Amino acid sequence: MGGGVHFHRPHSGAPLPRQLPGDVNGFVDRSAYLDQLDRTLAERRRNPVTLVVGTAGVGKTSLIVHWGHTRREHFPDGQLYANLRGHDAADPVTPLRVLEGFVSALGVPREAIPWDVDECAALYRSLLADRRTLVVLDNAATAAQVRPLLPGAAGCPVLVTGRGMLAGLVSRDGADRITLRLLSEPDAVTLLREAGLASRDDPPENLAELARSCACLPLALRVAAERAIARPWTPLREMIAELRGTSGLLSDGDTDAIQAVFTWSYRSLPPDAARLFRALSLHPGPDFGLPAAAALAGAGPGAVRDPLDVLTGAHLLEPGPAGRFHFHELLRSYAMDRSRRQDEQGERTRAVRRMLTWYLYTADAAQTWINPQERSVPLPRAEREVEPLAFDSYDSAVRWYERERANLVAATRAAADSGLPEHAWKLSVVLRNIYMRFNPFEDWVTTSRIGLEAARTAGDRRGEADLLESLGMAYTQSHELAKGAESHGAALSIRRETGDSEGEALSLNDLGLVHLRSRRLDEARALFERGTEICRELNDPHWEAVLAANLGEARAELGELDAAEAMVEHALALFRDRAEQGGEGNALRLLSMIRRARSDAPGALDAANRAVAIARTSRNPAWEGYWLLELARAQRLAGDAPGSLSNCERAMELQHGLGDRVREALARDVAGEACRDLSRLETSETYHRAAAASLRRYADSRWPLSLALDNLATTLTSQRRTPEAHATWAEALRHLASFTDPKAQALRTRMEHSLSAP
Template sequence: MGGWMTAGEGSGTGRDPSGTRSDLSGSAADVVQARDVAGGIHFHSTGREGASGESAPVPAQLPADVRGFVNRIADIEHMDRVLEQEEGSPGPAGVCVVTGTAGVGKTSLAVHWGHRVRHEFPDGQLYVNLRGYDPGEPVSAGQALERFLIALGVAPAALPTDLETRSALFRTLLAQRRLLIVLDNAATVKQVRPLLPGAGRCLVLVTSRSRLSGLVARDGAHRLDLELFDEPAAIELLYGTVAGYRSGDSEHEIVELAQLCARLPLALRIAAERAAVRPYMPMGELIENLRDESHLWSALSVEDDDEADAVRTVFAWSYRALPPQVARMFRLLGLHPGPEFSLHAAAALAAVPVREVSQLLDALVGAHLLEQIGRDRYQFHDLLRAYSTDQGRHCDSAEDRDAALERVLAWYVHTLDKCLNELPIPILEPVQDIELDSLPAGVQPLVFADPDSAAVWFDVERTNFVACVRLAVKTSNDRVAWQIPILLRGPFPPINAVDDWFATTELGLVAARRLGETAAEAILLDSMTMAYRQAHHLDKAEETGRKALEMFRRIGHPQGEALSLNQLALVNSAARRLTLAHSYLNEAEVLAERHNYTYILICVATNRPVIYRAAGRYQEAYDDAISALDLIRRSGSRIDEVDLSIEIMRAAHGLGRYDEAAYWAEATLPMSPTKLYDGVILLQYGNIQRDRGDPELALATYHRAAVILQQLGSHHREAETLDATGSAYAMLGRLEEAAHFYVEAANLYRRIVSNWGIAVALHHLAQASFDLGRSDSAKRYWNESLASLSEFDDPAAETLRESIDRSLRQLSTSNRESDRSDGI
C-alpha cells in the first residue's frame, strides 16, 4: 500500500574510521533526555532482548534427550574438555565437529551432551537439522538463520533479505550472549560458516558425515571422529532395550546380533526393538532370519561398505516383518515432499482415515522406522527415507505412487486455502479469481477454528510449501505448482519471506508457462515484482512489472492491470523516476474508478503523497494526504492510516511547519504497528527537532531510531539516520564528528547501491570538509556527488545539483583569493 517503507531492507552497523565514535547498542525502549550529547549514547540492554527491543524468550530448541543412551564416555569427556578450553579462550566462538559414518549416533551424542551441559548456556540452545544428506533439498544457511533470528526475537517482517546481512545480524545478537548452537547433519562448510558466531562465549556443535576440514583449518574447530560402538557397548544397548521383554537369551546370541548390525547404534536399536516385540521367538530364529536377509542383500548389493550393508540389511529385516498396511504406509511416507510431515498429511497420502493412520504411524515409531518429533508430527532418518523410497519403487505401481502424490499435494493446496481464509491478511485481487481443482477421493483438508490455529499451521508447514511446489514441478503436477505460490503472495510479504517467495514464484512460473496459463503467469509476475521491490532490486522489479502489465492487458483483466500499474508506480517512486511513477498511478486510479475497485483506490490515495514528496512538492503531498485521510479511516485499515499520517508529518516538515509536523509524529508513534515503523517515525521526529532548532534533543532521538533500525536490519533507514546525525552535529559546530557520520552514511549507501543516498551524504561531507578548511577533499566529494546524481532528473535532484554547483563556484573563488593572498 503506502510506498514509504518496505520491511526487511537489510542491516548494517555504523563504523567510525577514526575510532572516536561510540557504538550504538541496547533497547530503543529506554528513554534518554539530554541537552549536551558527547560522542555516542549507549542504551543499556540486558542481553536478552530481541532485535525489536522487546523481551525475547530464551530459546530451548534441543530435541528430547535420547532414551537409553549408553557408552560414549570417552567422547563425552572429550567434548567436556572442549567446553572447558573454550570457556577461557578470548578469541572466536568455539566450534566442535562430530564426524562419523551414517547411523553411528552423531545426533544422539550431540543432543545427549547438549542436555547434559545446557546449564552452562544461560541464554539458551539453538538447534537446526540441516538435512545435508536427505534425499530432498538441504536446509540452506539463509533458511537456518531465519529460524535462529526469529527465535532470538527478530520480527519476521524485519528479517534481512540477503545471507550476508542475516549472518551479520546473527553475530551481533550473539555478541554478548552465551548459547549452545547445534548444527545437525551438515554436508558442507558452506552450510555452516554463516551460522558461526563472530566472537565470544557461544559454542557451536556440528555433526556431519564429512570431515569439514575447512572448519578445522580456517575456523579452529575441534574435531571428534565418532567410532562404531565397541562390542561391550553394543551388547549394553541391546540388553537395555530388550530388558523386561525377553529372558533366556545367551550372551553368545547377543554378541552375534550385535555383529550382524555392524555395531551401528541405528541398526542396533531397530534390531533390539524387533526382538523386544517378539518375546517368545527364540533369539536364534531372529538371528537366522537376519543372517538370511544379510546374505540376500550381499548378493544384490554392488557396494563394498560393511556398515551400509548392515544398516540396509536390518532395515529390510525389520520392514519385511511389518503387517501389509503398515508396510504400505512406510512406503508412501517416502513420497512426502518435505522433511517432516503431520498425521493429516500422512492420511492424505494413504487415503486412510486419520484414526487408522495414527495406529499405523505408532507401529512404525515403535519399530524405530519412524521418529515422532512432536504432537502429530513425524520425520524419517535420512537413511530410512531413502530405503522407504526405494521400496516404494519396487513394490508399488507408478499409478499408485502418482495417485498418492496427487492426494497429498491437493491436501496442501486446499488446506492452505482454508488457512489463508482465517488469517488477518488481505486476499490480493485477482487471486480471488483462482479456482482450485476438486479434491481427490479420500482427502480431507484441515479446518481451522480461529486465526491463531491457522497461523500456527502456516508457520509449521512453511518449509513444506516450498517442497510441494518443487516436487509438483518435478512430477508435472503443474496446476498445484502455480496455485500454491499464488496463494502464498498474500502471507509472504508481511513476514518478509523473500527466499521462499522467490523460490516458489519462479517454480510456479515454470509450471504456468508449461500449461499456457497466461492469467496465472501474469499474477505470478506481479507477485515477483512485489518481491523484487521488497528486496530493493528495482530494475528487476520494473522489468517483471511491465511484463505482468502487458499480460493483464492482453487477457483483458482490469483488476490485475490496475494493481500492476500501482505496483509500477511504487517501483519507480523508489527509483526516483517520479514522472513515470505519477503516470502509472494516474492510470491505476482511472481503472479503479471505472470499475469501482475500492481497495485499489485506497492504495492510490496512500501512495500519491509519497511520490509528490519525493519530488519536493510538499504542498501537493500535504493536500493529497489530508484529503485522503477520511477515506482511509473509513476503510478501517490501521496500517494505511499510519502510512498516511507519516506522509502528512513529512509534508508538513517539508513546508517548514515544524510544530504541526511534531504533532503528527507524536500522534502517530502510539499507533505504530511494528518496531520498524517506530524507527522510521523516530527518525523523522529527530529531523523535525533538529530543524526547529534543537539539535541536542534530535541527537537523542536519532540514537533511539538508530538502535531500532540497526537491529531490525533496515540498511537504507540506518544510513538516513547516520546522515541526519551528522547534520545535527554540524549544527552544533562539531564538524569532525559530523564528518565521521557522513562517511559512515556514504559507505552504507554504497553497500546498498543507493546513488541518491550517496549523493546526499557526499554533499554533506563536502560541506563539512570545506568548513574544516579541507578544500581538496571538499572538491572531490562534491564532484563524486554530482556523478552519483547523473541518473536523476527530478526537481529535487535538480535543486541538489544547483546547490553543489554553487558550492563548487564558491570553492573556486575561495581558492583564487587564497592564491592571490599567497602571491602578495
C-alpha cells in the first residue's frame, strides 16, 4: 500500500516492450551528435532527459531511433516509444492516451489502467521505478504535453524531439538540449549514395548539386534518392533540371526545397497512386488501415493495395505495424495542399463522407457485439463504394475499437467540421454504447459534446436528447451528479416535447439513477415507477425489467423489502426470458442485497456468486468490480472475512482501472470491515481512512462517506481511542444531516447513542 493506491506489478509473462520504429537504412554518420547523446545521458544520471530539436525534416527521429537501436544493450527492460503528433493537422496526442499505451505495454491489464491522468502517471512511474527502460517521446508540441510522461527514474533516460525549443523542460525539469543542424554537403552526398545512388555513374558534382537542391535535409534527400533510383537510365543532371523546373526559382529556404522535392516525386506517381495520396490526406486521425484507405478512395481494398505500395516505396507514406500507415507531418501537409489545388470540393466532400460512413457503420457493427442491449440509431444511407467491416466475436470487435479509438474521436470531430452533422451525432451515439462498457471518460465527454452541437446544428431533437443523455451518463459515471442530473433532465424534457415515449422511459431511468446515487430516494422511486408504467404500456420487456430492478433497489434502500424483492424477482424473470445476462446479474446482486438485509447469509451468497459468475463469463470489468463488492458483503455476513477481503482487493483493482473512485472507495471501506473482523485493526483503520479521504472529494458522496466514517469510528473504538472515535462520529453526523429516509434515521440514532456512551 502506498499513497492510498494499491498497485500491481505487470504479469510476469508480459513481453518486454520493444516499441522503437525500425532503424533507418543508410544512416549517415552523425557521430558528433551520437557522442553528445552518450555524454549527456551519462552525466545526467539523476534526471536523464534530453531534447533533440531542429527544423522539420532535419532527421531528429532518425537520430534518436538509431541511437536507441545501437545502444539497445543498455536498456534490458525494453524501449517505450510514442509519436506525440505535436505538429500534425489533427490534435496532438494527449498525455493520458500515451500513458495508457505505455502501462499496457508494461503488462497492466486494460481494466486496471486508470483514466485519470495523474493516477495513470503515478502508476507509470511506479512501474518504471526499478527498471532500465528507454523512453522516446517524438514530435512534442509543448512541455506540458511531455511532463506527465517523464518517469523520473535514473535508469530510464528520456529522449524528446520537437521543432520548438521546449524551454520549460530545460528551466523547470532540468533537461539538456541538443540542436540538430542540417547535414553538411559531404554528409548529404553520403546519404544519397547510401540511399541507393552509389551504383549510378554520375559525376560527384551532380550529387552535390542534388544535395544542395534538397537543402541538405534528410527527408527531402531520401525522397529525391528514391525518385532517382526509379529512373536508372536518366542522367542525374536531367533530373536536377526537372527539380529546378518544379520549384521555379529555388530559394535558400528549407520549406521551398522540401516542397520542390515532394512535387518532383509526386508528379512521377501513376494517376491512381496520386489520387490516393491526395485522398489519404483527408483522414483525420494519426494512422489508418487498408479498409479506411479504400473508403477514402471509393474503391475496394484490393484496388488500393498497389497504390499504397507505390506510395510507401516512394517514401511518401510510412508503413507501420499490423498493416497500418501514417504520414510524416510535412508530407500530410503537402498532400492536403495538392488535394485542395487539384480536387473539386464536391469530390473531397464525397471522400470524407465515404470514410465517415465507413467508421459509422463499422463502429455500429462493433457495438452490437460489445453492448448489444443498448438502443442505437438509424444510420444514414451507405454509399455503394463503402465496405464496412463485420465482426464474428466480441474479441474481434474490441480489438478493432482499441486500434481505432483515437481515429473514432477524430472522425466525430471531422464529421462536425465537414458539414456532416448527422454523421457526427450518430457516430457519437454509437460510441456512447461502446464507452458504457469501458468508461473512457475523456473520449466520452469529448464526443458527446461534439455530437450534441452537431445534433442541434442538424435540428434533430432526438439526436439532441440522445447526446444529452450520453453526457449525463458520462458525468454520472464520474460522480459529477449535479451535471448528470442537469443533462438527463434536459433530455427528459425533449423526449416529452417530441412524444418519444420509449426515450422518455430511458430518461426517467437515467435521472432516477442519479437520484438513487444522490440518495434522493423518494424522487428516484417516483421516476422508476413512471418509467415502468410507460414500458408496460409499450410492451417493452427489456426496459420494463431494467426499471423494475432499479425500482426494487430504491424500495430496498427505503426499507420496503417485500415490495423490493417482488420487483427484483419480476425483473429477474424478464431478463432470463430474454437471455440478458447483464440484467440478470444485476438483479441477482440486488437479491443478495435484500437477503443480506434479512440476515439470510446463504441466500445472499448464492445470489452474489451467480452474479459474479455472469460478470466473469461476460468479461465485463465494470460488472465484476461492482458485483464482487456485494459478494464481499455477503461473505462478511456469512463469517468468511478472508474471502471478503480477497474479493474487496480484486474489486479495488477493477474499479481503479475503470476510474470509478467512489466504488473503489466503497471496496476499501468493506475491506476495512473485513480486516476488523480479522482483528487487523491498524489495517482496518488504514482502509477506512483511505475510503473517507477519497469520498470527501465528491460533494454528492455524503452517504457513503457517512458509512465510511461510522466504520472508522467503530475501528477506533476497538482500539480504545474514544476521543478520535467521537470526533469521527460527529463528522459523520454532519454529513448525514440532509438525509431523512428510515435507514439514515436509524444510522443517525445509533451514532448519537454511541456519542452519548461513556
